[in-house]
Amino acid sequence: MKKPSSKSTNKTSGAAASSRGICYLVGAGPGDPGLLTLRGRECLERADVVIYDYLSNAEFLRFAPASAERIYAGKTAGQHALKQEETNALLVKFTREGKRVVRLKGGDPFLFGRGGEEAAELAAAGLRFEIVPGVTSAIGGLAYAGIPVTHRASNAVLTIFTGHEEPDKKTSGINYQAIASAPGTKVMLMGVERLSAITGELAQAGMLTATPVALVRWATTGRHQTLVGTLGTIAGLAEEKQFKAPAVAVFGDVVNLRETLNWFETRPLFGRRIAVTRTRQQAGGLLASLRELGADTYELPTIRIEPPADKTPFIEAMLDIRTYDWIVFTSPNGVEAFFTAFFAAHEDARDLGGARIAVIGNGTAKKVREYHYAVDLIPEEFVAESLLKSFKELNVEHLKMLLPRAAGAREMLAIELEKLGAIVDDVPAYQTVPETEDVSGGIRRFREEGADMITFTSASTADHFMALGLPWPEGLKTASIGPVTSAEMKKLGLGVDLEAPQHDIPGLVDAIRDFYSAH
Ligand code: SAH
Numbered sequence: 286m287k288k289p290s291s292k293s294t295n296k297t298s299g300a301a302a303s304s305r306g307i308c309y310l311v312g313a314g315p316g317d318p319g320l321l322t323l324r325g326r327e328c329l330e331r332a333d334v335v336i337y338d339y340l341s342n343a344e345f346l347r348f349a350p351a352s353a354e355r356i357y358a359g360k361t362a363g364q365h366a367l368k369q370e371e372t373n374a375l376l377v378k379f380t381r382e383g384k385r386v387v388r389l390k391g392g393d394p395f396l397f398g399r400g401g402e403e404a405a406e407l408a409a410a411g412l413r414f415e416i417v418p419g420v421t422s423a424i425g426g427l428a429y430a431g432i433p434v435t436h437r438a439s440n441a442v443l444t445i446f447t448g449h450e451e452p453d454k455k456t457s458g459i460n461y462q463a464i465a466s467a468p469g470t471k472v473m474l475m476g477v478e479r480l481s482a483i484t485g486e487l488a489q490a491g492m493l494t495a496t497p498v499a500l501v502r503w504a505t506t507g508r509h510q511t512l513v514g515t516l517g518t519i520a521g522l523a524e525e526k527q528f529k530a531p532a533v534a535v536f537g538d539v540v541n542l543r544e545t546l547n548w549f550e551t552r553p554l555f556g557r558r559i560a561v562t563r564t565r566q567q568a569g570g571l572l573a574s575l576r577e578l579g580a581d582t583y584e585l586p587t588i589r590i591e592p593p594a595d596k597t598p599f600i601e602a603m604l605d606i607r608t609y610d611w612i613v614f615t616s617p618n619g620v621e622a623f624f625t626a627f628f629a630a631h632e633d634a635r636d637l638g639g640a641r642i643a644v645i646g647n648g649t650a651k652k653v654r655e656y657h658y659a660v661d662l663i664p665e666e667f668v669a670e671s672l673l674k675s676f677k678e679l680n681v682e683h684l685k686m687l688l689p690r691a692a693g694a695r696e697m698l699a700i701e702l703e704k705l706g707a708i709v710d711d712v713p714a715y716q717t718v719p720e721t722e723d724v725s726g727g728i729r730r731f732r733e734e735g736a737d738m739i740t741f742t743s744a745s746t747a748d749h750f751m752a753l754g755l756p757w758p759e760g761l762k763t764a765s766i767g768p769v770t771s772a773e774m775k776k777l778g779l780g781v782d783l784e785a786p787q788h789d790i791p792g793l794v795d796a797i798r799d800f801y802s803a804h
Contacts, residue, residue: 477523477530553579613642616649617648637658740793763781
């Protein structure tokens with residue numbers, strides 16, 4: 286999170302700059318990353334500056350180019366938020382400088398989000414802006430609790446109101462009389478802190494105390510929780526359960542439909558907090574699969590992939606690539622590093638020559654296929670020993686092999702292949718370095734709330750996790766992708782609660798699901 290820089294880096298003249306400058310007011314939806322619109326993502330991918338809020342999922346920042354400036358406008362515990370005027374001023378300043386600015390707002394930007402005010406400021410300054418609507422918590426958030434805001438059998442009217450009032454207002458600006466007497470469903474945003482006062486006002490204004498009410502907090506995210514009661518009981522229940530903001534409240538018979546429509550909270554990993562330690566480039570797949578099963582996942586970036594310190598051996602191997610009989614990949618990162626270097630050195634895919642391709646497991650095979658190359662050899666079990674066994678059967682004597690691997694220790698695989706008579710070029714193709722930037726706020730979450738489980742998908746993720754020096758939350762379980770990773774975890778003094786029988790991401794996901802269905 287960077288502080289807004291005060292000086293402009295744009296040297297273009299004012300008029301030319303502002304004609305390029307544009308501000309997108311983008312709705313980020315209620316939190317589930319899948320609920321960002323395609324247009325919203327497109328805007329993020331082209332952003333020069335992103336100004337984001339407390340509620341919008343910080344994971345979306347991943348879509349913005351690494352070079353984009355990221356500015357946090359919301360408030361966190363102990364940290365002062367930007368005042369609305371300061372936010373408005375920043376939007377105007379950056380847009381005027383000719384930047385593509387994304388103002389990322391929770392839910393829909395035009396529903397109680399002050400998006401209207403921000404757009405009006407841009408309009409008054411004569412600057413270009415675009416509105417990208419989002420899924421609002423008032424409708425989408427409730428849908429995840431199994432509550433449709435309208436239903437033909439029970440209502441034809443929907444009232445959405447805010448429970449928030451300006452702190453300096455002397456008398457209530459909210460017409461509870463009108464809200465209580467309107468037919469149909471009522472949805473309230475903000476105001477859970479004042480629930481007791483608000484439900485009291487509504488009851489006094491004539492709403493039946495038996496009216497079903499649900500509160501949904503952190504709707505659509507991994508922390509999603511629902512509390513059900515009636516107008517008469519909900520404030521007491523919320524107090525008792527410490528049910529805090531951000532939450533949406535819904536009043537009306539539609540709440541009862543949840544009994545049959547509750548699809549989200551019934552998934553196998555719902556409510557399990559799983560910290561995923563992967564490189565920033567790779568976390569997506571594992572996070573998505575765990576989330577699909579309902580887990581509350583967040584990413585703990587521990588390593589980042591960079592080119593090796595000494596690139597020469599790898600570049601030389603690329604120039605001689607036609608002389609190899611086999612290319613052996615032991616990780617998806619190696620595949621990526623290889624093809625990046627290969628296509629930097631060669632324009633024609635056929636320059637790979639006749640080399641056959643071996644991989645250690647499914648994840649690595651998948652990466653190879655992404656580059657439209659076929660995999661010639663994949664062992665039964667996804668470990669080096671099994672791959673070695675396959676090579677033994679093939680007879681690799683005098684065959685030339687390239688092993689693009691991580692910088693650091695030589696791989697046992699290379700040594701063993703040489704014993705089989707192969708000529709092995711074991712070259713560092715990439716290096717992993719500790720990731721210290723907490724882009725998605727995962728490190729903060731881990732410190733503050735801990736997790737139920739943490740996953741390790743390589744020995745180096747375990748090393749780098751230890752290097753972060755984070756506190757170990759009580760009861761934290763560990764999941765390992767396979768024996769090599771487990772060995773390293775044990776060496777570091779971490780227990781291994783679960784090891785995936787199939788050593789790849791889908792295998793790990795299955796093992797976690799089985800672990801929790803057994804516990
Ligand atoms: N523009 C937003 C609302 C902004 S006002 C939208 O369309 O959703 C902020 C309020 O929105 C919060 O106080 C809370 O009532 C509600 N809210 C936003 N996201 C939420 C979420 N994920 N879960 C529950 N309530 C949420």
